[in-house]
Amino acid sequence: MLTDAEKDSLREYYRAIADNLPGFRPRAAQRQMLATVANAFGSTLSKAEDSDDAPERNGESIAVIEGPTGVGKSLAYLLAGGVMAKSRGKKLVVTSATIALQEQLVNRDLPFAIEKSGLPATFALAKGRGRYLCPYRLYQLTADNAQGELIAQDPALALWERKPEQGEIEALRQLADAFYYRKWNGDRDSWPEMINDELWRRVTNDRHGCLKAGCPNRPECPFYLARETLETVDIVVANHDLMLADVAMGGGVILPAPENSFYCIDEAHHLAKKAVNQFAAEHSLAQAMAWLDKITPLATRVESLIDKPELASNACEAAAACMESLTEWLWLLQTEPSLEASSDNLEPSWLVEDGVLPESMKIPAANMALSARMLYKNLTGMSDGLGQLRKDKQQETLLIDKTSSDVGFMVGKCEQLMALWDLFEKEPEENAPPIAKWVTRRADGKGDYLFSASPVSAAGSLAATLWRRAAGAVLTSATLRSLGSFDLLLSQTGLKWLEQVQTVALDSPFNFSEQGELYVPPLLSTPKDPAGHTREIIDWLPKLVDLNEAVGTLVLFTSRKQMQEVAEGLAANLRERVQMQGELPKAVLLQNHRDALQAGRASVLFGLDSFSEGLDLPGEACVHVIIAKLPFAMPDDPVGRTLSRWIEKRGGNPFVELTVPEASIKLIQAVGRLIRTEQDYGRVTILDTRIVRQNYGKRLLAALPPFRRI
Missing domain, CATH: 3.40.50.300 (P-loop containing nucleotide triphosphate hydrolases)
Known part of the structure; x- marks a missing residue:
C-alpha cells in the first residue's frame, strides 16, 4: 500500500515534468499506468521481523500492463519505479529485448525523466561478462602487463584449438596496446571496429575461468569495474537475456538480487521465448572430444601443484568415460535413418519423438550424464584447490594463476556438456510439458553431430526463479494481449499460477x-x-x-x-x-x-x-x-x-x-x-x-x- 509520502512524491515529480516541459499534456492512460506501477510495488511483501524466511509471494506486487503506442510507457514506469525503489530501499532493474530500446532508455528516456522531474536517481547500463575484455587472458596471450610488449606466439593450449595466424596476433596486439595505454576501456561494444567472434572468445572470460579476487589484473578488470558501478546506482538497465541468466545462476550474481529488485520488463511479449532459450543446451560431439582429450595433461599440471591426487585421477577417469560414451553415441547415431545426409539435405536432424529416448539409448544417455557430472565435480574441486593454494602460497603464483584460468575454461566447457545431458536423460513427470531433444548431423567435420535439448515451456522456471522471489515486477509492451486476452502471456510466463497478478489494458490515445x-x-x-x-x-x-x-x-x-x-x-x-x-x-x-x-x-x-x-x-x-x-x-x-x-x-x-x-x-x-x-x-x-x-x-x-x- 502506498504511503502518503510516496503519493506526494509521485504527484510532485509528475507535476515538475509538466512545469518544465512546454506543451506537455498529461495523458489519462499514462497517469493510470504510473498509478498501477506504484501500487504494485507498494504491495511488496517484507520478511517478518521474527523470521529469516522469505515471504510467500502470490503475485500481489506484479502487474501486467499493455500500453499502446503513444501512452508514454517508459516515462510512467521509470518515474513510478524510481520513486518506489528509493522509498522501499530497492533497486529498479529495467530490462528490454532489443539493443535499440536499451540505448533509448540510457541515452534519452532516463536522462529526460531525471532532468525534467528532478528525481534524484542515478543509472547505469548492465552487460554480461562476455561483453568485456579479460585483461589477464589478453596479457597471457600477448603481453607482459608491466611493459606491454608481445612475448609469446604459442598461447595456452586450452584457449586456442589451433596456432593463431599472424593477423590474429596483430589484432590481439592492438587490443592489448589500446587497453594498456587506456585508449580503450575493454568494452567490446566501444571498440571502433567489429571484433571477430572467435578472436573475442580468446580474450573474454566466464565465471569459471575468472580468478576473481585472486587475479593480478583485478583492479583494472572492465567487468568488475562495471559491476562496482552497478552497486552504486539506483536504476540498472539490462536486457532480458542477462536478467534470465542472472536468476538462473541464483540471482544477485551480476544484477541485484531478485528479493532486492523491482523489475520493469519492457517488450515483455519476448520474455517467454527468451526464457526457453535460456534454459536450452547444446554441444558438438567433435568439439567435446577435442577438449576432453586435453583433460589428462591439464590434470597432470594440477596434480603437480596441489596435494590432492584423487581429484586429478578422478577427473581423468571421468573424461575417459565421457569420451567412451560419446564414441558409443557416434555408433548409435550412424544407425539412425533420419540422420542420413543427402544432396538435398547435408545437415539432417533427428527429433526424439515426444522427448522420450528409445530404450536402446536410455542407458547410454544416463551413463553420459553421470560421467559429465563426475567430471564437473572433480574439475570444480581442482579449481577450488588451486584457489586455496594461491591464498597459502606466495611463490609460483603466475603458474598457479595460469593453471587456474585453464581449469576454469574447462569447467565452463563441462558445464555446457552436463547441462545438455541432464536434459537429454530427463523424462518429465506425468502431464508435465516434454523436453525437446534432437541431434543434427554437421556438414563440416567428419562424423560430427550437434546435440540439442530444450524445455518447450519456461513457465515453471520463471515462476520459481523470478516471480516468487522478486520484490515486485511490471511487465509491459504495446502488445501483450492475444485475441483480446492476456491468457497466452500469463500461461507462457508462469504468471497464471500467481492468483494476485494484476492485468491492465490501457486505452490508446489515438482515434x-x-x-x-x-x-x-x-x-x-x-x-x-x-x-x-x-x-x-x-x-x-x-x-x-x-x-x-x-x-x-x-x-x-x-x-x-x-x-x-x-x-x-x-x-x-x-x-x-x-x-x-x-x-x-x-x-x-x-x-x-x-x-x-x-x-x-x-x-x-x-x-x-x-x-x-x-x-x-x-x-x-x-x-x-x-x-x-x-x-x-x-x-x-x-x-x-x-x-x-x-x-x-x-x-x-x-x-x-x-x-x-x-x-x-x-x-x-x-x-x-x-x-x-x-x-x-x-x-x-x-x-x-x-x-x-x-x-x-x-x-x-x-x-x-x-x-x-x-
Missing part, C-alpha cells in the same frame, strides 16, 4: 476510426496457393500504391521467397521505388526511404518479420501498411513440433491454442506500424482473405484497432 481505415481486397487466391497468391499480390500492388504522392508505403511479408518473387514481378516504375530488406543494411534502407520522400518521391519498403515490430515511421513516412499474409508461424522447429505434438496428445489443437493466438500478436504489431502519433493517418490493407472468410480470421480481425472498414 483509430478517424485516423485510419482497413481494406481487404477481394483476392481469388489465398496463401494456400502460394504461386497464385504471389501473382495476385503483383497485380494488386500497382493499384494500391500511388507513385504520384510523396508518401511512404510499408509492405510486410512472412516469407523472404515470396517477397523476392513479388519484387521481381513488379513493373520497372514501381520496382525502382522499392527498398527491400536484405539488399542493404536496415539503417541505410530507412535513410534512403526518408531521403526519397524528402525529395518529393514516393517510396516503398519491403520487409519481413523484424520490420513488423519496433519500426517507427511517423507522419507521411508511412501512410499505408500492406500485409501480404496473415503471420502464422507454423511449428517447424524442434521445440515447436514437440510442443504441438504434446498438445495434440492431450486432446488439444495447437493451431487454435498456439498458432492463432501468436499470429494475433504479430498482426497487431504489424498493423501498429501505421499510427504512431495523434496526427498520423493512413490505411492498412490485408492481402489475405482468410481474415474475413475463416472463423479464426474473424477473431484476428476483432482484436485489431477499430479502423474504419472500406
Whole structure:
C-alpha cells in the first residue's frame, strides 16, 4: 500500500515534468499506468521481523500492463519505479529485448525523466561478462602487463584449438596496446571496429575461468569495474537475456538480487521465448572430444601443484568415460535413418519423438550424464584447490594463476556438456510439458553431430526463479494481449499460477476510426496457393500504391521467397521505388526511404518479420501498411513440433491454442506500424482473405484497432 509520502512524491515529480516541459499534456492512460506501477510495488511483501524466511509471494506486487503506442510507457514506469525503489530501499532493474530500446532508455528516456522531474536517481547500463575484455587472458596471450610488449606466439593450449595466424596476433596486439595505454576501456561494444567472434572468445572470460579476487589484473578488470558501478546506482538497465541468466545462476550474481529488485520488463511479449532459450543446451560431439582429450595433461599440471591426487585421477577417469560414451553415441547415431545426409539435405536432424529416448539409448544417455557430472565435480574441486593454494602460497603464483584460468575454461566447457545431458536423460513427470531433444548431423567435420535439448515451456522456471522471489515486477509492451486476452502471456510466463497478478489494458490515445481505415481486397487466391497468391499480390500492388504522392508505403511479408518473387514481378516504375530488406543494411534502407520522400518521391519498403515490430515511421513516412499474409508461424522447429505434438496428445489443437493466438500478436504489431502519433493517418490493407472468410480470421480481425472498414 502506498504511503502518503510516496503519493506526494509521485504527484510532485509528475507535476515538475509538466512545469518544465512546454506543451506537455498529461495523458489519462499514462497517469493510470504510473498509478498501477506504484501500487504494485507498494504491495511488496517484507520478511517478518521474527523470521529469516522469505515471504510467500502470490503475485500481489506484479502487474501486467499493455500500453499502446503513444501512452508514454517508459516515462510512467521509470518515474513510478524510481520513486518506489528509493522509498522501499530497492533497486529498479529495467530490462528490454532489443539493443535499440536499451540505448533509448540510457541515452534519452532516463536522462529526460531525471532532468525534467528532478528525481534524484542515478543509472547505469548492465552487460554480461562476455561483453568485456579479460585483461589477464589478453596479457597471457600477448603481453607482459608491466611493459606491454608481445612475448609469446604459442598461447595456452586450452584457449586456442589451433596456432593463431599472424593477423590474429596483430589484432590481439592492438587490443592489448589500446587497453594498456587506456585508449580503450575493454568494452567490446566501444571498440571502433567489429571484433571477430572467435578472436573475442580468446580474450573474454566466464565465471569459471575468472580468478576473481585472486587475479593480478583485478583492479583494472572492465567487468568488475562495471559491476562496482552497478552497486552504486539506483536504476540498472539490462536486457532480458542477462536478467534470465542472472536468476538462473541464483540471482544477485551480476544484477541485484531478485528479493532486492523491482523489475520493469519492457517488450515483455519476448520474455517467454527468451526464457526457453535460456534454459536450452547444446554441444558438438567433435568439439567435446577435442577438449576432453586435453583433460589428462591439464590434470597432470594440477596434480603437480596441489596435494590432492584423487581429484586429478578422478577427473581423468571421468573424461575417459565421457569420451567412451560419446564414441558409443557416434555408433548409435550412424544407425539412425533420419540422420542420413543427402544432396538435398547435408545437415539432417533427428527429433526424439515426444522427448522420450528409445530404450536402446536410455542407458547410454544416463551413463553420459553421470560421467559429465563426475567430471564437473572433480574439475570444480581442482579449481577450488588451486584457489586455496594461491591464498597459502606466495611463490609460483603466475603458474598457479595460469593453471587456474585453464581449469576454469574447462569447467565452463563441462558445464555446457552436463547441462545438455541432464536434459537429454530427463523424462518429465506425468502431464508435465516434454523436453525437446534432437541431434543434427554437421556438414563440416567428419562424423560430427550437434546435440540439442530444450524445455518447450519456461513457465515453471520463471515462476520459481523470478516471480516468487522478486520484490515486485511490471511487465509491459504495446502488445501483450492475444485475441483480446492476456491468457497466452500469463500461461507462457508462469504468471497464471500467481492468483494476485494484476492485468491492465490501457486505452490508446489515438482515434483509430478517424485516423485510419482497413481494406481487404477481394483476392481469388489465398496463401494456400502460394504461386497464385504471389501473382495476385503483383497485380494488386500497382493499384494500391500511388507513385504520384510523396508518401511512404510499408509492405510486410512472412516469407523472404515470396517477397523476392513479388519484387521481381513488379513493373520497372514501381520496382525502382522499392527498398527491400536484405539488399542493404536496415539503417541505410530507412535513410534512403526518408531521403526519397524528402525529395518529393514516393517510396516503398519491403520487409519481413523484424520490420513488423519496433519500426517507427511517423507522419507521411508511412501512410499505408500492406500485409501480404496473415503471420502464422507454423511449428517447424524442434521445440515447436514437440510442443504441438504434446498438445495434440492431450486432446488439444495447437493451431487454435498456439498458432492463432501468436499470429494475433504479430498482426497487431504489424498493423501498429501505421499510427504512431495523434496526427498520423493512413490505411492498412490485408492481402489475405482468410481474415474475413475463416472463423479464426474473424477473431484476428476483432482484436485489431477499430479502423474504419472500406
